[in-house]
Amino acid sequence: SGSSSKEIREKFLDFFAKEHLHSRVPSSSVVPYGDPSLAFVNAGMNQFKPIFLGQAAPQHQRAVNSQKCIRVGGKHNDLDDVGRDGYHHTFFEMLGSWSFNDYFKKEACSMAWQLLTQVYRIPPQKLFITYFGGNQSLGLPSDEECREIWLSLGVAADHILPFGMKDNFWEMGLVGPCGPCSEIHVNKANLETSLARTLVNQGTEEVVEIWNLVFMQYNRISNQVLEKLPAHHIDTGMGLERLVAFLQNKNSNYDTDLFLPLIDAVHQISGGVPYQGSYDMQSAQGQRDWAYRLLADHSRMITVALADGAFPDNNHRLRRVMRQAMVTSRKWFNQDASLLLELSQRVADMMGGVYPELSRNLSNVHMLLRFEEDIFRDHLAKSGREWSAIVNQFPELSALPTDQQPGLIAGLRQLEDWRRSSGSDKISGSLAFKLYSTHGLQEDSLQLLVQLKGWNVDWPQFHQLMADERMSTKIQSSAAVSSQFQCATSLKVAPTVWQCQDVCSRNAEGHYT
Ligand code: ATP
Ligand code: MG
Ligand code: MG
Ligand code: MG
Numbered sequence: 001s002g003s004s005s006k007e008i009r010e011k012f013l014d015f016f017a018k019e020h021l022h023s024r025v026p027s028s029s030v031v032p033y034g035d036p037s038l039a040f041v042n043a044g045m046n047q048f049k050p051i052f053l054g055q056a057a058p059q060h061q062r063a064v065n066s067q068k069c070i071r072v073g074g075k076h077n078d079l080d081d082v083g084r085d086g087y088h089h090t091f092f093e094m095l096g097s098w099s100f101n102d103y104f105k106k107e108a109c110s111m112a113w114q115l116l117t118q119v120y121r122i123p124p125q126k127l128f129i130t131y132f133g134g135n136q137s138l139g140l141p142s143d144e145e146c147r148e149i150w151l152s153l154g155v156a157a158d159h160i161l162p163f164g165m166k167d168n169f170w171e172m173g174l175v176g177p178c179g180p181c182s183e184i185h186v187n188k189a190n191l192e193t194s195l196a197r198t199l200v201n202q203g204t205e206e207v208v209e210i211w212n213l214v215f216m217q218y219n220r221i222s223n224q225v226l227e228k229l230p231a232h233h234i235d236t237g238m239g240l241e242r243l244v245a246f247l248q249n250k251n252s253n254y255d256t257d258l259f260l261p262l263i264d265a266v267h268q269i270s271g272g273v274p275y276q277g278s279y280d281m282q283s284a285q286g287q288r289d290w291a292y293r294l295l296a297d298h299s300r301m302i303t304v305a306l307a308d309g310a311f312p313d314n315n316h317r318l319r320r321v322m323r324q325a326m327v328t329s330r331k332w333f334n335q336d337a338s339l340l341l342e343l344s345q346r347v348a349d350m351m352g353g354v355y356p357e358l359s360r361n362l363s364n365v366h367m368l369l370r371f372e373e374d375i376f377r378d379h380l381a382k383s384g385r386e387w388s389a390i391v392n393q394f395p396e397l398s399a400l401p402t403d404q405q406p407g408l409i410a411g412l413r414q415l416e417d418w419r420r421s422s423g424s425d426k427i428s429g430s431l432a433f434k435l436y437s438t439h440g441l442q443e444d445s446l447q448l449l450v451q452l453k454g455w456n457v458d459w460p461q462f463h464q465l466m467a468d469e470r471m472s473t474k475i476q477s478s479a480a481v482s483s484q485f486q487c488a489t490s491l492k493v494a495p496t497v498w499q500c501q502d503v504c505s506r507n508a509e510g511h512y513t
Contacts, residue, residue, distance in 0.1 A: 005244045005258050008120075009066055009354070012095045012238070015115050016064035022097055023060040027067045027355060029308040030091075038173060039317055040070035040305070044096030045172065045214070045235045051100055052177040052216050054230040058100035066240065067094045068304050068355060072317045075173045079321070083293035084281065086252025087208055090321060091301035092241050099234035105182075108213050108234045109149045112184065116211075120247060126187045128200050128207065129155055132169055132180035133162030138226060140169070143180050146215075150182070158193055167201045170214040170235075177229065178220050184211040186246050205251065211238035252277065254293050258350075262296040265346050270333035291332035298325040299343035300351075306368050307348075307361040316440050322372050323403035337373035341366050379406045394452050400445050407441030408449060419455070429461025436462075437469065 003011075016022040028047040032038040038046065044067035050056035071078045072090050081088035099108065116122045129150050134142035142162060150160050162168070171178040187196040189206035199207040216233040218226040241253040248256050254263065255277065263275045273288060280286035298321050305318050312319040329335045344365050352359035383405050390412060391398045397408060418431055427450060435441040443462070450457055 003247060005240065005256060006353075008244050008247055009093070009095065009240055011119055012115070013064055013066065015119055016062070016097045016111070020062065020111055022062040022064035025060070025063050025065045027065060029357075030068050030070050030305055031308050031310050039073040040310070041067070042069055042071050042074070042076045043067070043172060044069070044094045044237050045098070045177070045216075048098060048100070048235070049172070049177060052229060052233055052235075053219060061100055061102040063096075063098040063100070065096055066354065067096055067237075068308070069094045070301060070305060072301075072321060075171065079317075082297050083290045084279070085203075086205055086254055086279070087239075087242050087245070089241060089253070089297050089300070091297070091304050092239055094237040095240055095243070096235070096237045098236070101231040101233060104232055104234060105146060105215055106149050108215075108236065109146070109182065110153060112211060112213060112236065113150075113153050113155075116184065120243075122186070122246075124155065125159075125193070126190075127155075127159065128185040128187065128197060129160045130163050130168055130183045130185065130200060131160065132182070133164055135165050135169070138165075138224075140180070140226075143168075143182070143215075146180070146182050158197060161197060161200055163201055170212060171220055175220050175222070177216055177218070177235075178226070179215045179217040179235075181212050181214040183209055183213070185209050186242075188246055188251070208242055208246070210242045210246065212236065252279075254296060259293075259296045261350060262299060262343055262346055263292050265343060266292055266295050266329075266333060266339065269339055269342060270335055272333060288332055291328050294328050295325060295333075295339075295343065298322075298328075299340060300347050302340065302369070303344040303347040303358060303362075303365055304355075306344075306365040307358045309361075312368065312372055316442070319372070319440065320401060320403055320442075322369070323376055324401060326373060326376055327402045337369050340369050344369065376403070382406075383409055394449075396448065396452060400448065404441060404445045407435060407439035408445060410439045411435045411441050411446065411449060415450070415453070415455070425455045427455055427457045429458040429463075429465060432457050432459075432462045433465040433469075436466070 013024060017024050028041060030041045032041050032046060035046070035049070041047070044065060045052070047067075048058075048063075051058045068091065070091050071088075073079075078088040079090060082090055097108075097111070116127065117124055131146040131150070132140070132143040134140055147160055147162075151157065168181050168183065169178065170181040185200050185207055187207050189196075191199070191206060196207050201209070214235040214237075216235050217229055219229055221227050241256065241258055244256045244258060245251070245253045250256050253259060267274050273285070275289055275292045276285055278286040278289045281290060302318075302322055302325060305321075306312075310318050312322055325340055326337060329337075329339045333339060344362065348358040348362045348365075380402070386409050387405050390409065400408070414431065414435065415427060418427065419425070432446055435446065436443070446457065
């Protein structure tokens with residue numbers, strides 16, 4: 001079908017809202033207020049977590065939305081895949097549907113099948129279904145009920161496959177709501193069934209996962225402990241970009257109307273060699289095309305995160321994505337931050353209809369982009385000569401992201417001082433943590449540095465300090481969170497940030513009033 005992404009998104013929302021009586025709810029902010037377990041909202045269900053855990057009553061029995069999601073850290077981290085494959089983004093839209101203690105598996109599978117095969121008219125033989133095959137050490141049985149349901153809906157037996165914890169037991173993070181799931185994969189390359197079924201969940205572009213139906217039944221308390229939830233719920237999430245690529249008959253998500261206008265804008269503005277869709281990282285064209293994809297991806301993420309109030313100074317992941325975008329636009333397209341300003345304008349133009357906050361907060365986005373570019377330029381100017389000397393000695397370090405340079409320079413100096421005074425090859429966790437908190441030196445960069453020097457680090461102590469810091473950051477910002485909760489309570493709505501943002505405004509300290 002030649003449908004636009006806009007039509008495809010609307011069809012999903014309409015199907016659940018009109019034909020199956022789900023209430024349409026807005027996307028929450030990507031900044032997860034009041035949840036210390038998350039860096040960014042990574043799935044549509046995040047805003048409903050209190051409902052699943054039995055801590056809040058649902059406002060609706062059924063809900064549907066399109067949620068802004070970011071996966072650059074924690075359990076779900078796709079940052080390193082971006083641009084290297086055609087279907088993992090830092091930011092993506094998740095089309096979601098929910099039943100809160102209302103209908104369960106059978107109806108959920110049946111609705112999904114109806115939408116895909118009748119509304120989107122996908123031929124059933126192009127779809128593959130996975131279900132949870134059980135886990136002995138956790139005492140979890142295979143979900144045979146799920147398999148039977150799909151058979152009863154008419155899915156061919158050789159299109160239904162069991163998988164284990166990694167693929168078919170969905171978890172929000174290290175702790176939190178979770179449950180067995182059933183997923184739908186599409187055979188994009190029209191391969192024979194016998195071959196296509198072997199490629200499900202193998203990380204290839206030919207057969208790609210599009211939709212996850214989670215049967216919420218547990219709360220993960222710790223590594224070995226799952227607690228049963230007070231009630232059962234349905235939580236589904238489908239990646240809009242992947243669905244659109246499939247329905248528009250494109251190999252890659254970047255070839256759809258969600259990304260091509262951004263790629264075109266980079267080309268128009270920079271006037272260089274046009275995008276050719278190559279993924280061959282050994283060739284110059286492939287590397288340039290990767291740079292195009294990276295900018296298209298990162299400009300969406302940066303615009304959304306900044307518009308939702310994430311700040312690069314206390315969010316190292318966001319700063320890293322911003323710096324990677326700045327380095328890429330300079331290196332491959334010879335452009336300064338004005339390119340990113342222009343791209344964020346296009347992102348707001350393209351998505352502002354669905355997420356009005358993008359247009360509303362665009363001036364903040366631009367201000368922060370300019371600000372970050374100034375700091376970054378300063379850093380690079382100061383580090384110039386010292387950095388070349390270090391790279392001469394350890395060329396491996398030049399492969400690390402540029403944003404790590406200031407931390408590596410300071411780190412090398414401080415580590416040498418420390419070793420001289422302590423006489424030990426083992427770096428204390430607190431020094432490692434200090435380098436992280438004052439210079440943004442990431443664990444993987446430090447690891448490489450000490451390896452090259454033949455030293456090591458007290459990692460357990462480092463990790464403990466990291467965990468402590470995460471909790472205390474949340475406590476410091478809890479004043480803002482509690483004023484938001486208060487505001488939400490006075491409005492008699494669930495404490496999700498979007499309801500607050502629409503009726504309240506923030507004062508200078510970031511508190512809602
Ligand atoms: P994958 O196995 O491809 O990494 P996932 O199993 O991690 O995906 P889920 O957590 O099940 O993904 O999320 C539900 C849906 O969201 C996926 O089926 C997919 O369509 C979409 N999705 C997940 N991660 C991304 C991403 N980084 N970029 C775009 N879409 C994504
Ligand atoms: Mg994943
Ligand atoms: Mg998966
Ligand atoms: Mg999945």
